Amino acid sequence: MAEARKSMIKFKPKKFKVGDTIKVDFIVIHPMDTGLKKDKKTGEIKPAHFIDTITFSLDGKPFTTMKVWETVSTNPYFSVNLKVLGKGKVTVEYSDNTGEKNSKSKKLKPKG
Amino acid sequence: MKKLLLSFAFCSTMLTLQLNAGEQFAMSDADRAMYQEMLENNPAEIYVEEGGEILEEILGGEEALAKFLEVSEKDLPKYIAGFPRYIKKLGNVVGLDQVMQAMQVALGKEKTKLKSEKMFSMLAYVKSLANDELINIDVEADEHIKASYALGEKTFMTARGGRGLSCNACHSDDIVGQVLRTQPLPDLGEVAVAGTWPAYRMTKSSLRTPQRRFQGCMKNALLKVIPIGSKEMISLEVYIATLAKAKGKKMAIPGLKR
Amino acid sequence: MKRRIFLKSICTVSAIAVTAPSTLLAKEAMKGENALSYDAAVMAITSGKAVTASDKVKLVVPEIAENGAVVPVKVHVESPMTDTDYVKAIHVLSSKNGNARCADVMLTPLNGKGYFATRVKLGATQDVVALVEMSDGTFLRAAKSVKVTIGGCG
Numbered sequence: 001m002a003e004a005r006k007s008m009i010k011f012k013p014k015k016f017k018v019g020d021t022i023k024v025d026f027i028v029i030h031p032m033d034t035g036l037k038k039d040k041k042t043g044e045i046k047p048a049h050f051i052d053t054i055t056f057s058l059d060g061k062p063f064t065t066m067k068v069w070e071t072v073s074t075n076p077y078f079s080v081n082l083k084v085l086g087k088g089k090v091t092v093e094y095s096d097n098t099g100e101k102n103s104k105s106k107k108l109k110p111k112g
Numbered sequence: 113m114k115k116l117l118l119s120f121a122f123c124s125t126m127l128t129l130q131l132n133a134g135e136q137f138a139m140s141d142a143d144r145a146m147y148q149e150m151l152e153n154n155p156a157e158i159y160v161e162e163g164g165e166i167l168e169e170i171l172g173g174e175e176a177l178a179k180f181l182e183v184s185e186k187d188l189p190k191y192i193a194g195f196p197r198y199i200k201k202l203g204n205v206v207g208l209d210q211v212m213q214a215m216q217v218a219l220g221k222e223k224t225k226l227k228s229e230k231m232f233s234m235l236a237y238v239k240s241l242a243n244d245e246l247i248n249i250d251v252e253a254d255e256h257i258k259a260s261y262a263l264g265e266k267t268f269m270t271a272r273g274g275r276g277l278s279c280n281a282c283h284s285d286d287i288v289g290q291v292l293r294t295q296p297l298p299d300l301g302e303v304a305v306a307g308t309w310p311a312y313r314m315t316k317s318s319l320r321t322p323q324r325r326f327q328g329c330m331k332n333a334l335l336k337v338i339p340i341g342s343k344e345m346i347s348l349e350v351y352i353a354t355l356a357k358a359k360g361k362k363m364a365i366p367g368l369k370r
Numbered sequence: 371m372k373r374r375i376f377l378k379s380i381c382t383v384s385a386i387a388v389t390a391p392s393t394l395l396a397k398e399a400m401k402g403e404n405a406l407s408y409d410a411a412v413m414a415i416t417s418g419k420a421v422t423a424s425d426k427v428k429l430v431v432p433e434i435a436e437n438g439a440v441v442p443v444k445v446h447v448e449s450p451m452t453d454t455d456y457v458k459a460i461h462v463l464s465s466k467n468g469n470a471r472c473a474d475v476m477l478t479p480l481n482g483k484g485y486f487a488t489r490v491k492l493g494a495t496q497d498v499v500a501l502v503e504m505s506d507g508t509f510l511r512a513a514k515s516v517k518v519t520i521g522g523c524g
Contacts, residue, residue: 006158021482025153034491035402036468048402064481067474069404071467073440073489074317075155080475083451083482143432146442150489294521314440315522332523370436370522 156312156366163237193245198256236310264351273335301355308367408470427512447484457484466496
């Protein structure tokens with residue numbers, strides 16, 4: 001049974017108010033295979049399999065888009081800032097070179 | 113023969129370079145800060161979270177674990193920080209992964225292999241429940257844990273393998289800090305092996321348990337690998353835990369390692 | 371004395387390198403389908419426009435990477451991030467990887483700060499480069515060398 005890819009969105013700091021600029025951290029479990037390495041067990045070259053596009057959106061509106069390459073580490077981490085203008089929902093949509101698409105969301109809840 | 117002599121000469125030069133290169137390879141404060149910061153976004157956290165979900169699904173979560181271990185849920189974290197332990201109803205000194213296997217057997221369920229991604233995640237989750245607790249293994253608690261500690265110390269000190277090396281050959285107090293293969297040899301108590309493994313290993317890009325790390329080390333030192341979950345491997349964990357305890361270390365799972 | 375012999379004997383079986391020898395470099399720079407040299411990557415991004423080294427771009431990388439698989443990279447760009455003056459893109463590149471590109475990050479004023487961080491693979495000791503495009507079309511640059519050690523036990 002194929003599971004949805006596992007990922008995490010973190011806001012730093014955890015507590016923030018409207019007007020603050022916070023960090024939005026995103027980690028995802030993904031092999032980020034370069035297509036240049038052999039599988040130790042089979043001896044076959046593992047085909048390139050890496051995340052190539054990421055879009056960070058706030059309530060459906062993109063605020064950061066990324067083009068990512070196989071040179072980024074396995075189980076990658078990405079971090080950008082976000083100015084908090086009010087309550088909302090941050091969504092990270094990502095797709096890889098096989099066409100697989102996934103997304104993760106986290107509610108933005110400023111205090112005061 | 114010539115090739116062997118050449119490689120030997122090369123290695124001797126490299127070795128001299130290395131033993132004098134302690135400073136060159138010692139991590140700068142700035143670098144240390146960067147790697148320390150990476151702990152805040154450790155991919156292993158995702159595996160830990162997953163381990164918790166699996167534990168809940170197949171065993172009934174920490175509530176069931178506490179019940180099986182006959183401790184209150186409140187006391188569970190501190191109790192976890194004292195593993196490996198002698199568990200009377202299992203008749204052995206065991207690790208938490210073995211406890212979970214026993215729970216599966218008690219439920220009539222199939223045992224999850226100790227050497228499986230599933231078990232690694234579950235072990236990491238359970239250990240993380242004890243985060244911030246002092247490592248409190250008590251090797252005087254009963255005759256069984258006492259014997260395990262003695263065996264662990266013996267295993268650590270015994271020279272074996274093709275090159276007659278023991279764990280102590282590289283990890284004794286007077287060797288700490290010397291550079292081997294570009295890495296300064298660590299004080300196993302100071303780096304709290306018992307408190308920071310399972311960890312995300314960057315060179316493996318995966319979650320690794322302490323026993324697997326020991327096996328990796330043994331392979332490099334040309335020592336015959338001790339099986340996961342064996343009496344000797346558990347005893348090694350017991351011994352290593354006392355090193356961290358002596359330095360007043362706390363649980364901090366998952367770790368992040370080279 | 372006895373210890374020296376022990377360590378020496380470990381030495382003969384281990385592969386040690388501070389900086390990758392040329393054979394390793396060539397192996398790591400193997401041509402994948404996305405292979406692109408540093409110069410070609412810069413051209414693709416700037417279309418030949420002038421790039422100026424700037425203090426406004428602060429690139430944070432380790433001096434010595436503990437391993438080449440996971441090298442932390444942080445880029446801070448001084449900018450008010452207003453609708454008329456903001457960081458349009460941060461490109462992270464490496465000077466010697468087969469594919470010099472790591473990430474192309476398109477920012478907007480809503481980011482609030484010109485900042486991006488990630489972790490990259492470095493096949494050998496080389497420079498990590500932050501190529502920044504500002505909203506006025508100018509390109510800024512910062513580069514730092516990262517020593518990649520290949521060694522360690524286990």
